[in-house]
Amino acid sequence: MILTKDGVRPVGVSVVLIADGDVVGTVTLDDSNAWKHTFENLPVYSNGNLINYTIDEVDVANYTSVVSNNATYSFTVTNTHVPVVTSVDVIKVWNDANNQDGVRPVGVSVVLIADGDVVATAVLDDSNGWNYTFENLPVYDEGELIKYSVEEISVANYTSSVSNVSAYSFIVNNVHVPLITVVNITKVWGDGNNNDEKPVEVIIYADGVKVANVTLYPSNISRFIFDNLPVYKDGKQINYTIGVVDGNRTVNFTKTEGNFTILIEPEYHPDMSVRKITLDKKVRVGQQVSFRIVVKNTGDCNLTGVYVIDSKYSEGLVLDHMLPNNDWTYVGDGKFVYGKTLGVGESASFIVVFNTTSVGFKVNSVIAGNNITNDTVNSTNTTRVVNDTVPNVPVNATPKHPVPHKHHVPKHVKQDKYATGNPIALLLLALFIPLIRRKQK
Structure with missing residues (x-):
């Protein structure tokens, strides 16, 4: 008899002794007789003919039976049972925002455990699609159903959990929470008294791509916090910048470790x-x-x-x-x-x-x-x-502007020292002299 792990071996089996086709003896083989028996005192001849002895076994469930002759009067009954085997599937699932932070390893190791003992190891990576099948695994051990489980060797930056799809199928889930950051924006209004009520739209860019925006008013809160912003994209650190949508106003901003201060000057219209x-x-x-x-x-x-x-x-x-x-x-x-x-x-x-x-x-x-x-x-x-006309300026007229020098008389033009005076007075005198003479006559 061959031992089996499946626990289906009976406590005993019956075999019969056949002489020339007739059953002449029956015995039960079990542990008590060490699965052996000897039929004794059997005749060798019948009617002068040599009796042909054979052995046959009563059917044993879950086994096939083969009888072989060791000698003319010695037989071996072999019972064969093929142990039941199974396979265990392992599937790797990454929960890390498609490796946003770039910390996913190139491969991970998982171990197969049977009733608490490690019986196999496998590496999951891109080459096998992050899944593996452990094959030809016994289902029973000494008649007891084997309990299989899977564990993952620790992976840096990840937490690991294993869930059962079935008794022989497992999912290993690796979770990495992507790093997040915040962008603080503090606004300072240059007008001091909130006289300029026109809003300012501030846009946050991640590597040049718009990801958020806020409209600032002089009357609302002075600080804005944008949180839950990823630190990395495709494993590279994101560069956050801000921009301002505005008209003619001057808007200046400074950046210190991701914190922005915006100085908003009033919108002036110089002319x-x-x-x-x-x-x-x-x-x-x-x-x-x-x-x-x-x-x-x-x-x-x-x-x-x-x-x-x-x-x-x-x-x-x-x-x-x-x-x-x-x-x-x-x-x-x-x-x-x-x-x-x-x-x-x-x-x-x-x-x-x-x-x-x-x-x-x-x-x-x-x-x-x-x-x-x-x-x-x-x-x-x-x-x-x-050329010659003198500007007609009334006597005692007030100058149009206080010019403290005589710029109406060029330096290179000299005044006539022999001039008799006002030409208008001379003209009047010339008109009155003939009249005076007429009266004298």
């Missing part, structure tokens, strides 16, 4: 105007003509770097000088620079003096600008320069 005022509408050739240039801040923010360029004028006008003015500086090439900040609604002016060298209507243009805006403004005025 200015310039006027060039002719102080002498009509002069004789050779005289000087003066212009007052006035710039004004017409916007809603202070202006710096205010300048005036006075270089576009007709032939016959030659820039001579500007009247002393501590706020303005002439830097050359017709450019004058204002040395102060021009506040909202404020004006600043200076006077320039030109020499006239030819007659005609002289057009004089001026351009003004500043450092805050790229826009420039301009103004144009005209002066008439004549």
